[in-house]
Amino acid sequence: MKAGKKIFYGWVVALAGAVVLGVSHGVVSNCFSLYIIPVSEALGIGRDTFSVCSMIINGLYAVTSFLAGAIYRRLRLRNTIRVAAVALPVSYFCYSLCRTPAALYAVSVAVGLSVSFISFVPFTAIIGNWFEEKRGTAMGLCFMGSGLGGMLMNSLTAVLLERCGWVRTYQITAGVMLAVLCAMVFLVIRVTPEEMGLSPLGLKSGEKEPVYGPEAKQALRSRSFAALMVTALIIGLNSSVLSVLIAPHLIDLGYSTLFAAGVTSAYLGFLALSKVLLGRVYDRVGAIRGTALSLLGFLLGFLGLYLSRAGWAIPLIMLAALGTAASNVSYPVTTRYAFGTRAYTTLYGYMMGLNFVVSSLGAVIANGIFTGTGSYNGIILICVAASLLGLVSLRFVRPAASEP
Numbered sequence: 504m505k506a507g508k509k510i511f512y513g514w515v516v517a518l519a520g521a522v523v524l525g526v527s528h529g530v531v532s533n534c535f536s537l538y539i540i541p542v543s544e545a546l547g548i549g550r551d552t553f554s555v556c557s558m559i560i561n562g563l564y565a566v567t568s569f570l571a572g573a574i575y576r577r578l579r580l581r582n583t584i585r586v587a588a589v590a591l592p593v594s595y596f597c598y599s600l601c602r603t604p605a606a607l608y609a610v611s612v613a614v615g616l617s618v619s620f621i622s623f624v625p626f627t628a629i630i631g632n633w634f635e636e637k638r639g640t641a642m643g644l645c646f647m648g649s650g651l652g653g654m655l656m657n658s659l660t661a662v663l664l665e666r667c668g669w670v671r672t673y674q675i676t677a678g679v680m681l682a683v684l685c686a687m688v689f690l691v692i693r694v695t696p697e698e699m700g701l702s703p704l705g706l707k708s709g710e711k712e713p714v715y716g717p718e719a720k721q722a723l724r725s726r727s728f729a730a731l732m733v734t735a736l737i738i739g740l741n742s743s744v745l746s747v748l749i750a751p752h753l754i755d756l757g758y759s760t761l762f763a764a765g766v767t768s769a770y771l772g773f774l775a776l777s778k779v780l781l782g783r784v785y786d787r788v789g790a791i792r793g794t795a796l797s798l799l800g801f802l803l804g805f806l807g808l809y810l811s812r813a814g815w816a817i818p819l820i821m822l823a824a825l826g827t828a829a830s831n832v833s834y835p836v837t838t839r840y841a842f843g844t845r846a847y848t849t850l851y852g853y854m855m856g857l858n859f860v861v862s863s864l865g866a867v868i869a870n871g872i873f874t875g876t877g878s879y880n881g882i883i884l885i886c887v888a889a890s891l892l893g894l895v896s897l898r899f900v901r902p903a904a905s906e907p
Contacts, residue, residue: 511701511704512633512693512699512701513633513696513704514644517633517641517644517645518644520630520648520687520692521644522683523621523683523687523688523692524649524652525656526656526683527618527621528649528653529650529651529655530595530656530660531560531591531595533649533654534660537657537664541664542607545669546603548604552604553604555604555608556610556611558863559615560611560614560618561859561862562615563615564618564619564859565856565857565863567616567619567620568624568858569853570852571624572719572850580625580628580694581694584620584621584694587617587618588685588689589684591618591621591680592680593681594614595673596674597610597613598610599669599673599677621684623855624851626646627642627834627835628848631835631839632694632695632696632703633703633704635712636704637705638786638835639784639785639836640779640783640786641782642832642836643778647778647779649831650771653771654771654775656676660676663675663676712844713844714843714844715843715844716846717845718845718846719846719850722841722842722850727899728841728842728850729899730896730897730898731838734794734833734896734897735854737892738826739830739859739862740861740864740868740886741805741886741890742865743863743864744865744869744882745770745804745823746865747870748883749766749770752808752811752883753811753817756812770821773821773824774828776824777825777828780828781793781829785832790833790837790841790900791837791897793836794829794836794837795897796825797825797826797829798890799890800825800826801890802887803822804819804825806819808820808879808883809880809883809884809887834851834858837900838850838851839903840900841901841902841903
């Protein structure tokens with residue numbers, strides 16, 4: 504807040520970012536599964552053939568994250584998000600024109616590139632520009648949009664598919680995307696506070712964010728980087744396994760489909776709230792304790808799944824949302840804690856890239872273990888052990904040497 508109780512415009516940017524993530528990542532990733540059956544049946548292709556589109560998009564997420572440092576040294580962030588605000592709806596509309604797998608894959612390349620430039624990595628940089636203080640809370644508020652938007656757009660997409668078919672649904676959704684993204688990106692969002700004659704929250708007028716920490720090459724050889732990459736791998740694996748595991752595991756144990764869907768919906772709702780909650784936790788207790796809390800949430804959540812034949816254990820599953828929230832909120836905070844600001848974008852991009860790579864494999868691993876054993880208990884126990892390993896790896900993370 505500023506003097507006179509005027510709302511700091513950075514909070515407006517964070518909320519606008521939540522809207523953008525809701526209709527970009529929230530649509531592209533969270534609504535993808537709704538199209539699998541209607542598109543596959545209409546085009547006469549296998550579901551696995553259509554699912555390659557998701558792998559392409561996640562792969563491009565990973566590539567652009569790994570290259571984020573180089574990309575944003577050469578391209579202006581404001582220009583890239585504005586181009587993406589137009590390119591994403593146009594490319595998403597083109598799904599409605601596809602009639603062959605090759606066309607679907609070509610469009611997925613365009614969608615994957617476009618959504619990468621208007622989702623987590625660019626908005627991490629934008630929120631970082633606006634907030635020196637309360638950065639974790641602002642990140643959580645912004646990233647909450649991907650989950651809430653996914654829930655809302657899932658409902659809208661399901662209704663449209665039933666009433667209009669998959670072709671019209673792609674077209675209508677692309678129109679919604681275009682209107683919302685252009686309004687937010689061109690009219691509301693400002694990449695830096697200087698564009699409005701302001702300073703980042705927590706810095707005095709004219710004061711610049713301090714530059715400190717190691718160069719990227721030095722950081723890559725450090726024990727802290729190795730430990731954080733292990734943590735990112737675990738968070739990515741656990742999050743992706745949870746996304747496909749809760750409902751089928753409960754159904755396999757004899758619970759009704761309606762009950763399993765209710766538990767999943769409750770988990771997703773708590774996940775949206777957990778992003779804001781975890782952001783506030785980071786602001787209060789710091790990077791290591793906040794991430795440890797997330798991993799503890801994973802640990803208790805997976806134990807709840809393993810013991811969920813007993814009804815009392817099912818509420819524990821909700822705690823896993825604290826861990827899944829870390830897949831968005833933790834990396835900006837832990838990267839800055841361990842490496843400062845000098846090579847921040849490059850190192851953060853590596854962690855997000857690993858997260859996307861592992862996320863694309865988690866469902867395959869979980870279902871592969873189920874196929875081999877007839878149960879999800881094996882992957883659940885692996886995730887319990889991984890959570891414990893993550894807690895141990897955090898002990899090797901040290902703060903940036905030149906902390907201002």
